[in-house]
Amino acid sequence: MGAPKLTLGFDADDTLWHNETIFEAVHERYRALLGRYHDTETVDRTLFATEMRNLELYGYGVKGFTLSAVETAIALTDGKIPAAEIQQLIESGREMLAHPVELLEGVAETVAALAAEYRLLLITKGDLRDQERKLAKSGLAENFAAVEILSEKDEATYAAVLRRHAVAPEHFVMIGNSLKSDILPVLALGGAGAHIPYHLTWAAERVETAPAANGRFRQLEHIRELPAAITQWPT
Amino acid sequence: MGAPKLTLGFDADDTLWHNETIFEAVHERYRALLGRYHDTETVDRTLFATEMRNLELYGYGVKGFTLSAVETAIALTDGKIPAAEIQQLIESGREMLAHPVELLEGVAETVAALAAEYRLLLITKGDLRDQERKLAKSGLAENFAAVEILSEKDEATYAAVLRRHAVAPEHFVMIGNSLKSDILPVLALGGAGAHIPYHLTWAAERVETAPAANGRFRQLEHIRELPAAITQWPT
CATH class of the missing domain: 1.10.150.240 (Putative phosphatase; domain 2)
Structure with a gap:
């Protein structure tokens, strides 16, 4: 095995x-x-x-x-x-x-393909009802084994999510557009991160320092690059 | 056993x-x-x-x-x-x-005593951060095995909570001040409910019909009556 x-x-x-x-x-x-x-x-x-x-x-x-x-x-x-x-x-x-939910280009196919291979969690922050509604409207809900809507995304809240779902950090990859909220806290816990920037970043999410280069961090330009990046990931 | x-x-x-x-x-x-x-x-x-x-x-x-x-x-x-x-x-x-969190009379001792005997879940609705903050301020957090902040409390959301925590409805008792949000949906799923009214009820939580009298419903006046009521519960 x-x-x-x-x-x-x-x-x-x-x-x-x-x-x-x-x-x-x-x-x-x-x-x-x-x-x-x-x-x-x-x-x-x-x-x-x-x-x-x-x-x-x-x-x-x-x-x-x-x-x-x-x-x-x-x-x-x-x-x-x-x-x-x-x-x-x-x-x-x-x-x-x-507002209608408009998926980013390539998301529907990529997420569906990854859901067939891996366990997917949706991990987001914001208003509870608003995020639930957007997920329902997105048509993506069935791809996710669980949904976690957090009031903050930091090391403590990611650690609690991983505990709740019995995931060891070294078997976890977080994918998101914010280095601050999606990538840095997960790397700090020993997990991996794939950063896919959006063309706009809210000032509160901006960080100046890129994560230390190591095998647990990938910088991607498009979600379509994700499946290939994951197959090369050290687990 | x-x-x-x-x-x-x-x-x-x-x-x-x-x-x-x-x-x-x-x-x-x-x-x-x-x-x-x-x-x-x-x-x-x-x-x-x-x-x-x-x-x-x-x-x-x-x-x-x-x-x-x-x-x-x-x-x-x-x-x-x-x-x-x-x-x-x-x-x-x-x-x-x-606003400071002011516990109802008898809550601190009763919840602590019950936590020593049973698994307790906190199941509430409202703003995510506000409910988390109130729980932290309450001093009660350590009594609860898990906290569920829901955008709505109805049969579907209670059923999802029970699934997430692997609780069969017949082994579940919900305690709350709202017949509409805390008691009726849980009874409908086959669980039990203890209703402890508060002296004020928001108009949106009022219901006209009391639950059908059966062994799965208790009407209490004070949380101090809860431990004794639970020991008599058919499980």
């Missing part, structure tokens, strides 16, 4: 389906709305600072973003923003939640 | 710690804020209708409640509510999230 098969963990937003593009479109409207009061750089910087300050209380996801956007708009206009424009921000949030 | 031991599922909000009292205090302030425009009955009815309309998109929890409260305030004032008062609503939401 060979070594135990790998378990593959997949991030969801911007790894399987488009997400940051939806946020970016809403950001664009937000800058236009507040453009009468402040330049783009001030709007972006203040909104991001509000989001980071609220992150501990709100967690990740559209609802917390919307509350931070309303709070920032009130602060940046000294309370002069009309209520009708605050209502527009709330409606933007609802549109984001109701 | 006797029959397998029971697994006990505990609801959290208003079963282990106070929650609806915190919402009710915020409701009271909300009625005062909008009292210049509408009578209490109209404010309550409109806010509840907004919450129910948004429930599918937002799910349960403080963030969705806050967004619905802002939306309702804008609608009920025809957009005349000042932005500073909307900011107050957002701050009320943050206060709710940061």
Whole structure:
């Protein structure tokens, strides 16, 4: 008998389906709305600072973003923003939640092919109901043996996920677009990671340092490269 | 050897710690804020209708409640509510999230005693991070073998929880303050339920019909009655 098969963990937003593009479109409207009061750089910087300050209380996801956007708009206009424009921000949030799920190119075939060979876990963070709804809409749900929606992705939460599913870190590969949330904590636990960047990265997910080059890390450009990369993985 | 031991599922909000009292205090302030425009009955009815309309998109929890409260305030004032008062609503939401966790009387001792005898699961719904934070603050976390934060509590989600933890419904007792969310779906699956009402019940959790009387349902007045009730349970 060979070594135990790998378990593959997949991030969801911007790894399987488009997400940051939806946020970016809403950001664009937000800058236009507040453009009468402040330049783009001030709007972006203040909104991001509000989001980071609220992150501990709100967690990740559209609802917390919307509350931070309303709070920032009130602060940046000294309370002069009309209520009708605050209502527009709330409606933007609802549109984001109701947005269709658009898979990245190559995802449907690649995930289905890998599901036939390996055990797949979906490991994501954000609003519970929103992530469940996106998975249901994606048509990908049946490929995953389990779904883990976390309030944070760090060494402690990945370690808990691996324990719950009885996976040894050395038999685990995490695939995602964020070095910070998907790759670095898993490498730190002794697991492996495949980084597939999305063309946009939210400022809070950016890291400056690439992971130390070793056999447990792969940098890919497209999910279609994943099956071949995995067959070469040391298990 | 006797029959397998029971697994006990505990609801959290208003079963282990106070929650609806915190919402009710915020409701009271909300009625005062909008009292210049509408009578209490109209404010309550409109806010509840907004919450129910948004429930599918937002799910349960403080963030969705806050967004619905802002939306309702804008609608009920025809957009005349000042932005500073909307900011107050957002701050009320943050206060709710940061609120200390106050255990119900008798919970700490009873849960610890039961944890020594049975496997306990915490099964709750709401915002992921908020529920995790409350459990951490409660000091009760170590009593639970696992924590399940669900976006909805119905037959399908309870069935999935029981499967995940390899619990047969006939060896499962759910304890909670909501007949609708904690008791009826578990009875429908063939499990047992102990209902311990809280002195306030959110309108969305009210049901008119009591469960059919049978050996799998107990109505209790206080969590201190639970250990004795469980020893009499048919397993």
